[in-house]
Amino acid sequence: MIPTDDLRPLDDLRSADDLTFHRVIRVEAETARLAEIRRFVEEAAGEAALDLERIFDCKVAVSEACANAVEHAGGHSLPLEISARLQARRLTFVVTDNGPFRRLTPAREDARNRGLGMPLMVALMDEVSFARAPGGGTTVSLSVLLDRIAVQPV
Amino acid sequence: MDVRVTSLGETPLIEAWGDIDHSTCGSIETALAEALETGSGNVLLDLSQVTYIDSGGLSVLLTGVRLMRDRGTLGVIGPNANVRRLLEIVGLLVDPSFQLFEDKGTASAALEGQVTA
Numbered sequence: 001m002i003p004t005d006d007l008r009p010l011d012d013l014r015s016a017d018d019l020t021f022h023r024v025i026r027v028e029a030e031t032a033r034l035a036e037i038r039r040f041v042e043e044a045a046g047e048a049a050l051d052l053e054r055i056f057d058c059k060v061a062v063s064e065a066c067a068n069a070v071e072h073a074g075g076h077s078l079p080l081e082i083s084a085r086l087q088a089r090r091l092t093f094v095v096t097d098n099g100p101f102r103r104l105t106p107a108r109e110d111a112r113n114r115g116l117g118m119p120l121m122v123a124l125m126d127e128v129s130f131a132r133a134p135g136g137g138t139t140v141s142l143s144v145l146l147d148r149i150a151v152q153p154v
Numbered sequence: 155m156d157v158r159v160t161s162l163g164e165t166p167l168i169e170a171w172g173d174i175d176h177s178t179c180g181s182i183e184t185a186l187a188e189a190l191e192t193g194s195g196n197v198l199l200d201l202s203q204v205t206y207i208d209s210g211g212l213s214v215l216l217t218g219v220r221l222m223r224d225r226g227t228l229g230v231i232g233p234n235a236n237v238r239r240l241l242e243i244v245g246l247l248v249d250p251s252f253q254l255f256e257d258k259g260t261a262s263a264a265l266e267g268q269v270t271a
Binding site: 031032034035038052053056057059060063064067070116117119120123124 | 173175176177206207208209210212213216235236239240243244
Protein backbone atom coordinates (compact mmCIF):
# COMPACT_ATOMS: atom_id res chain seq x y z
CA MET A 1 0.00 0.00 0.00
CA ILE A 2 1.16 3.45 -0.86
CA PRO A 3 0.73 5.75 2.09
CA THR A 4 -1.34 8.65 0.89
CA ASP A 5 -3.14 11.41 2.67
CA ASP A 6 -6.82 10.79 2.79
CA LEU A 7 -9.09 12.33 0.24
CA ARG A 8 -10.61 15.52 1.44
CA PRO A 9 -14.19 14.92 2.38
CA LEU A 10 -16.36 15.54 -0.62
CA ASP A 11 -19.65 17.29 -0.46
CA ASP A 12 -22.25 14.86 -1.71
CA LEU A 13 -24.02 17.62 -3.56
CA ARG A 14 -21.07 18.38 -5.76
CA SER A 15 -21.03 17.08 -9.28
CA ALA A 16 -18.10 15.01 -10.54
CA ASP A 17 -16.76 18.12 -12.28
CA ASP A 18 -16.03 19.67 -8.92
CA LEU A 19 -14.01 16.70 -7.72
CA THR A 20 -11.13 17.91 -5.62
CA PHE A 21 -8.31 16.07 -3.92
CA HIS A 22 -4.84 16.61 -2.61
CA ARG A 23 -2.58 13.75 -1.66
CA VAL A 24 1.10 13.35 -0.99
CA ILE A 25 3.68 10.58 -0.88
CA ARG A 26 7.20 10.82 0.45
CA VAL A 27 9.90 8.41 -0.67
CA GLU A 28 13.68 8.31 -0.73
CA ALA A 29 15.21 9.72 -3.92
CA GLU A 30 16.17 6.37 -5.49
CA THR A 31 15.38 5.00 -8.93
CA ALA A 32 14.08 1.84 -7.23
CA ARG A 33 11.14 3.91 -6.00
CA LEU A 34 10.05 5.03 -9.47
CA ALA A 35 7.58 2.15 -9.92
CA GLU A 36 5.86 3.10 -6.67
CA ILE A 37 5.72 6.75 -7.75
CA ARG A 38 4.15 5.70 -11.07
CA ARG A 39 1.43 3.79 -9.22
CA PHE A 40 0.68 6.89 -7.17
CA VAL A 41 0.45 8.99 -10.34
CA GLU A 42 -1.67 6.39 -12.11
CA GLU A 43 -4.17 6.31 -9.26
CA ALA A 44 -4.48 10.08 -9.02
CA ALA A 45 -4.73 10.57 -12.79
CA GLY A 46 -7.26 7.77 -13.03
CA GLU A 47 -9.34 9.34 -10.33
CA ALA A 48 -9.25 12.64 -12.21
CA ALA A 49 -10.78 10.63 -15.09
CA LEU A 50 -7.94 11.24 -17.53
CA ASP A 51 -7.84 8.86 -20.48
CA LEU A 52 -5.20 6.15 -20.64
CA GLU A 53 -2.94 8.15 -22.93
CA ARG A 54 -2.87 11.13 -20.61
CA ILE A 55 -2.39 8.88 -17.58
CA PHE A 56 0.66 7.43 -19.32
CA ASP A 57 1.92 10.97 -20.07
CA CYS A 58 1.58 11.93 -16.41
CA LYS A 59 3.50 8.84 -15.33
CA VAL A 60 6.37 9.64 -17.69
CA ALA A 61 6.48 13.36 -16.83
CA VAL A 62 6.46 12.81 -13.06
CA SER A 63 9.05 10.04 -13.41
CA GLU A 64 11.29 12.42 -15.32
CA ALA A 65 11.05 15.04 -12.61
CA CYS A 66 11.80 12.40 -9.98
CA ALA A 67 14.66 10.90 -11.99
CA ASN A 68 16.24 14.36 -12.18
CA ALA A 69 15.92 14.67 -8.43
CA VAL A 70 17.44 11.23 -7.92
CA GLU A 71 20.35 12.06 -10.16
CA HIS A 72 20.78 15.25 -8.27
CA ALA A 73 20.72 13.45 -4.93
CA GLY A 74 23.82 11.64 -6.19
CA GLY A 75 23.36 8.47 -4.16
CA HIS A 76 22.43 10.26 -0.97
CA SER A 77 19.15 9.18 0.48
CA LEU A 78 17.38 12.52 0.21
CA PRO A 79 13.65 12.68 0.75
CA LEU A 80 11.47 13.27 -2.29
CA GLU A 81 7.90 14.47 -2.03
CA ILE A 82 5.31 14.02 -4.75
CA SER A 83 1.89 15.57 -4.45
CA ALA A 84 -1.18 15.33 -6.66
CA ARG A 85 -3.80 18.03 -6.52
CA LEU A 86 -7.00 18.20 -8.48
CA GLN A 87 -8.71 21.54 -8.27
CA ALA A 88 -10.69 23.66 -10.69
CA ARG A 89 -10.37 21.09 -13.47
CA ARG A 90 -6.59 21.17 -13.22
CA LEU A 91 -4.52 18.20 -12.13
CA THR A 92 -1.10 19.24 -10.83
CA PHE A 93 1.74 17.03 -9.70
CA VAL A 94 4.46 18.72 -7.69
CA VAL A 95 7.81 17.03 -7.18
CA THR A 96 9.92 18.56 -4.42
CA ASP A 97 13.41 17.50 -3.47
CA ASN A 98 15.50 18.77 -0.62
CA GLY A 99 18.86 18.98 -2.29
CA PRO A 100 20.52 22.27 -3.17
CA PHE A 101 18.82 24.06 -6.06
CA ARG A 102 19.72 22.40 -9.35
CA ARG A 103 21.06 24.72 -11.94
CA LEU A 104 19.39 23.81 -15.19
CA THR A 105 22.18 24.53 -17.59
CA PRO A 106 23.25 22.83 -20.82
CA ALA A 107 26.49 21.81 -19.13
CA ARG A 108 24.51 19.24 -17.22
CA GLU A 109 23.47 17.48 -20.40
CA ASP A 110 26.34 15.27 -21.37
CA ALA A 111 26.73 13.03 -24.40
CA ARG A 112 24.70 10.23 -22.86
CA ASN A 113 21.40 11.70 -24.00
CA ARG A 114 20.72 13.17 -20.60
CA GLY A 115 18.56 16.20 -20.71
CA LEU A 116 15.80 14.22 -22.42
CA GLY A 117 13.72 14.58 -19.28
CA MET A 118 12.83 18.22 -19.62
CA PRO A 119 11.77 18.13 -23.29
CA LEU A 120 9.62 15.10 -22.45
CA MET A 121 7.94 16.88 -19.55
CA VAL A 122 7.22 19.88 -21.77
CA ALA A 123 5.93 17.71 -24.63
CA LEU A 124 3.65 15.64 -22.43
CA MET A 125 2.20 18.17 -20.00
CA ASP A 126 0.06 21.27 -20.54
CA GLU A 127 2.13 23.35 -18.13
CA VAL A 128 5.55 22.81 -16.57
CA SER A 129 7.32 25.07 -14.11
CA PHE A 130 10.47 24.90 -12.02
CA ALA A 131 11.12 26.78 -8.83
CA ARG A 132 13.44 26.93 -5.91
CA ALA A 133 11.72 25.33 -2.94
CA PRO A 134 11.64 27.32 0.31
CA GLY A 135 14.00 24.85 1.97
CA GLY A 136 16.59 25.16 -0.79
CA GLY A 137 15.48 22.21 -2.90
CA THR A 138 13.85 22.21 -6.29
CA THR A 139 10.17 22.10 -7.10
CA VAL A 140 8.83 20.91 -10.42
CA SER A 141 5.12 21.46 -11.13
CA LEU A 142 3.45 19.49 -13.89
CA SER A 143 -0.13 20.29 -14.82
CA VAL A 144 -2.82 18.83 -17.00
CA LEU A 145 -5.83 20.99 -17.81
CA LEU A 146 -8.81 18.68 -17.88
CA ASP A 147 -10.79 20.84 -20.29
CA ARG A 148 -8.03 21.56 -22.72
CA ILE A 149 -8.99 20.60 -26.24
CA ALA A 150 -6.54 18.05 -27.56
CA VAL A 151 -4.38 19.47 -30.32
CA GLN A 152 -2.92 16.96 -32.70
CA PRO A 153 0.78 17.48 -33.34
CA VAL A 154 1.40 18.72 -36.87
CA MET B 155 11.35 -6.03 -16.16
CA ASP B 156 12.78 -9.07 -17.95
CA VAL B 157 15.15 -9.18 -20.89
CA ARG B 158 16.24 -12.04 -23.12
CA VAL B 159 18.58 -12.08 -26.11
CA THR B 160 17.67 -14.55 -28.85
CA SER B 161 17.69 -14.19 -32.61
CA LEU B 162 15.31 -13.87 -35.50
CA GLY B 163 16.96 -15.63 -38.42
CA GLU B 164 20.51 -14.27 -38.40
CA THR B 165 19.61 -11.09 -36.55
CA PRO B 166 20.06 -10.74 -32.79
CA LEU B 167 16.72 -10.12 -31.11
CA ILE B 168 16.33 -8.55 -27.68
CA GLU B 169 12.99 -9.27 -26.06
CA ALA B 170 11.83 -7.18 -23.12
CA TRP B 171 8.86 -7.44 -20.80
CA GLY B 172 7.46 -4.88 -18.38
CA ASP B 173 8.52 -1.33 -17.55
CA ILE B 174 11.76 0.16 -18.84
CA ASP B 175 12.69 2.98 -16.48
CA HIS B 176 15.82 4.45 -14.92
CA SER B 177 16.16 1.51 -12.56
CA THR B 178 15.72 -1.22 -15.21
CA CYS B 179 17.20 0.24 -18.41
CA GLY B 180 20.66 -1.10 -17.51
CA SER B 181 19.65 -4.61 -18.51
CA ILE B 182 18.53 -3.39 -21.95
CA GLU B 183 21.87 -1.63 -22.30
CA THR B 184 23.71 -4.84 -21.42
CA ALA B 185 21.57 -6.87 -23.85
CA LEU B 186 22.22 -4.33 -26.58
CA ALA B 187 25.98 -4.53 -26.01
CA GLU B 188 25.72 -8.31 -26.20
CA ALA B 189 23.75 -8.11 -29.46
CA LEU B 190 26.27 -5.69 -30.96
CA GLU B 191 29.14 -8.00 -30.07
CA THR B 192 27.76 -10.61 -32.45
CA GLY B 193 28.91 -8.29 -35.25
CA SER B 194 25.50 -8.39 -36.91
CA GLY B 195 24.65 -5.41 -39.10
CA ASN B 196 21.16 -5.09 -37.63
CA VAL B 197 19.73 -5.56 -34.17
CA LEU B 198 16.08 -6.10 -33.28
CA LEU B 199 14.36 -5.10 -30.08
CA ASP B 200 10.90 -6.48 -29.36
CA LEU B 201 8.97 -3.96 -27.26
CA SER B 202 5.55 -5.52 -27.78
CA GLN B 203 5.41 -6.61 -24.14
CA VAL B 204 6.78 -3.33 -22.78
CA THR B 205 4.16 -1.31 -20.97
CA TYR B 206 6.16 1.77 -20.08
CA ILE B 207 9.35 3.55 -21.07
CA ASP B 208 10.94 6.78 -19.84
CA SER B 209 14.08 8.77 -20.62
CA GLY B 210 16.23 6.03 -19.06
CA GLY B 211 15.08 3.55 -21.70
CA LEU B 212 14.87 6.14 -24.47
CA SER B 213 18.53 7.10 -23.84
CA VAL B 214 19.55 3.49 -24.30
CA LEU B 215 17.67 3.35 -27.61
CA LEU B 216 19.20 6.61 -28.79
CA THR B 217 22.65 5.32 -27.92
CA GLY B 218 21.84 2.06 -29.69
CA VAL B 219 20.81 3.88 -32.84
CA ARG B 220 24.00 5.92 -32.74
CA LEU B 221 26.04 2.73 -32.48
CA MET B 222 24.21 1.33 -35.52
CA ARG B 223 25.32 4.20 -37.77
CA ASP B 224 27.38 2.95 -40.75
CA ARG B 225 26.49 -0.55 -39.73
CA GLY B 226 22.78 -1.18 -40.09
CA THR B 227 19.66 -0.40 -38.17
CA LEU B 228 18.09 -0.87 -34.79
CA GLY B 229 14.67 -2.31 -35.48
CA VAL B 230 12.01 -1.92 -32.83
CA ILE B 231 9.10 -4.35 -32.97
CA GLY B 232 5.53 -3.75 -31.85
CA PRO B 233 5.67 -0.84 -29.37
CA ASN B 234 2.26 0.07 -27.94
CA ALA B 235 0.77 3.44 -28.93
CA ASN B 236 2.09 5.24 -25.85
CA VAL B 237 5.64 3.91 -26.20
CA ARG B 238 5.56 4.67 -29.93
CA ARG B 239 4.55 8.26 -29.18
CA LEU B 240 7.61 8.72 -26.97
CA LEU B 241 9.88 7.22 -29.63
CA GLU B 242 8.46 9.86 -31.97
CA ILE B 243 8.91 12.73 -29.51
CA VAL B 244 12.62 11.98 -29.04
CA GLY B 245 13.11 11.79 -32.82
CA LEU B 246 13.82 8.08 -33.16
CA LEU B 247 11.17 7.47 -35.83
CA VAL B 248 12.90 9.74 -38.32
CA ASP B 249 16.42 8.49 -37.61
CA PRO B 250 17.90 6.70 -40.65
CA SER B 251 19.40 4.04 -38.39
CA PHE B 252 16.05 3.25 -36.81
CA GLN B 253 13.27 1.04 -38.13
CA LEU B 254 9.84 0.36 -36.75
CA PHE B 255 8.13 -2.98 -37.36
CA GLU B 256 4.60 -3.97 -36.53
CA ASP B 257 5.50 -7.52 -35.57
CA LYS B 258 8.23 -10.15 -35.85
CA GLY B 259 6.87 -11.37 -39.19
CA THR B 260 7.21 -7.94 -40.77
CA ALA B 261 10.68 -7.51 -39.30
CA SER B 262 11.78 -10.89 -40.54
CA ALA B 263 10.43 -10.30 -44.06
CA ALA B 264 12.07 -6.86 -44.26
CA LEU B 265 15.47 -8.12 -43.10
CA GLU B 266 15.39 -11.12 -45.46
CA GLY B 267 14.47 -8.81 -48.33
CA GLN B 268 17.48 -6.71 -47.43
CA VAL B 269 19.81 -9.71 -47.59
CA THR B 270 18.57 -10.99 -50.94
CA ALA B 271 18.30 -7.51 -52.48
